[in-house]
Amino acid sequence: MFIIGQLLINTVFAMITAYITYLFLKENFNIKIQLNFLVAFIACNGVLNGIVSTLWMSVLPIPGNLQFLKSIILTILNIILIKYLLRVEWLKSVLSFCLIILFVGVGNFTVPLIFYSVGINATPETINNNLFLFFIMNLIIYCLALVLIKFIPYAKLIGNIKNLTPVGILLFITILIMASFLGMHFVVHFDPVSFVIVLISSLSYFSFSAWYINIYHKYEMKKEEQKQQEFYNDSLANTLHDLRRIKHDQMNHLSVLYAMHQMNKYDAAASYLKEIIGTSQSIGNTAIYNIKNAGLFGLISSKVNYANSHGINFDLDTIGEVDSIPNIKISDLCEIIGIYLDNALEEVLNNGKLKLDMKILSTDESLTIRIENECTKTPNTENSSKGTDRGNGLVIANKIIASYKNISSSTIFDEKRMLFSQVLRIAKEA
Helix, strand or coil: CHHHHHHHHHHHHHHHHHHHHHHHHHHHHCCCCCHHHHHHHHHHHHHHHHHHHHHHHHHCCCCHHHCHHHHHHHHHHHHHHHHHHCCCCHHHHHHHHHHHHHHHHHHHHHHHHHHHHCCCCCCHHHHHCCHHHHHHHHHHHHHHHHHHHHHCHHHHHHCCCCCCHHHHHHHHHHHHHHHHHHHHHCCCCCCHHHHHHHHHHHHHHHHHHHHHHHHHHHHHHHHHHHHHHHHHHHHHHHHHHHHHHHHHHHHHHHHHHHHHHHCCCHHHHHHHHHHHHHHHHCCCCHHHHHECCHHHHHHHHHHHHHHHHCCCEEEEEEECCECCCCCCCHHHHHHHHHHHHHHHHHHHHHHCCCEEEEEEEECCCEEEEEEEEECCCCCCCCCCCCCCCCCCHHHHHHHHHHCCCCEEEEEEEECCCCEEEEEEEEECCC
16 A cells, blocks of 8 residues: 555656756747647556655565665656657757756755754655655645746746857766765765855855856857848948949930830830849848848748749838847747748739738837738738648747737738738847
8 A cells, every 4th residue: 555655746746857858948939730649648657657756665575775876767768768658859859848846855955954954854764655755745746846946047048049059968967966966965864064055066066067058158148149240241342242233234225215215126125124223122121121130131031032033022111120139039930020021922922913012110119020912812810721731830920929928910801902911029137
């Protein structure tokens, strides 16, 4: 009966760990997973972790100096489950589990001190032989872990870092150090003085890790800003070069047109004039150079080029400069805008109304993006008419929008003008 109680507690809290891991991945890396895979992940994690932990604690004769092997086995097991059931990259699997265990480790350090303060000499043997203490210990650990994950910015920085390798290595080293300290001072007896010293040392290292990740994040942001500026400067330089070339050729073009007019070759003049207009249009709308964010600039540039190549008049209007956009991942913003533009471009190609308007208004308070296209019938924003395995773009966009509190979206259809508008508003202060 005692072993069954241990198994139940181990299984329940392992399932809680699995769900916390999923929430962390969803919030930081925007993973999308089917419900049946999530249920399978939580169930497998709970059962396997529960069985291994219970066997290790109460059934198998494992000596104290080999207890660390359980943590290694469970870590490998959990990372494999994250990788294959949640379908996450290896690095993100390792990073997410290590970060969750890091916060759980802080709770592990805190529990003996709490127990000692109420007169309980908490050692592994004492807790493992008392189901009530074992349950209370796990409850305190996971309450602390949830508070840490939810309210400190340390965890929220991870999803914004592009190169996760050094962060993952640092977190793994941090866990090893905290585990070794805990093992040395919490195996046979509990000494409050040495434990407090070790706790302070571990928390200091933990704080250093948090500081390093924050500095590393700022370093990456600075590199990204430099890349954006270089990209913007190169694009602007290319356009200025084309403008100079056209200005230089202007007199030559006028001379050719005048000669054709004098020779009454009006058809040839019209054809020549059409070529000149096409060359001028290829330069693009200079309003795009108010967009100094490289990600958004690159996305809109590619869509403008696609529109021009298909004979679509893409009218872009920008008011204010669009530089850094706080409180949203640029990858999420580009995915939303890309879906909106793809839908609008596909619609005008299908209905023959080859015109698309995009207006961007940037103020100190917000960024508003409006995309408009003409329709030949009332659009259905609830269900896609594209058929099986298509038309999921708006569903994906809405899920991303729903994950941010500072973003709102709306769709407007003007029946008189048969004009469909998609509007996205981002508050710069969440």
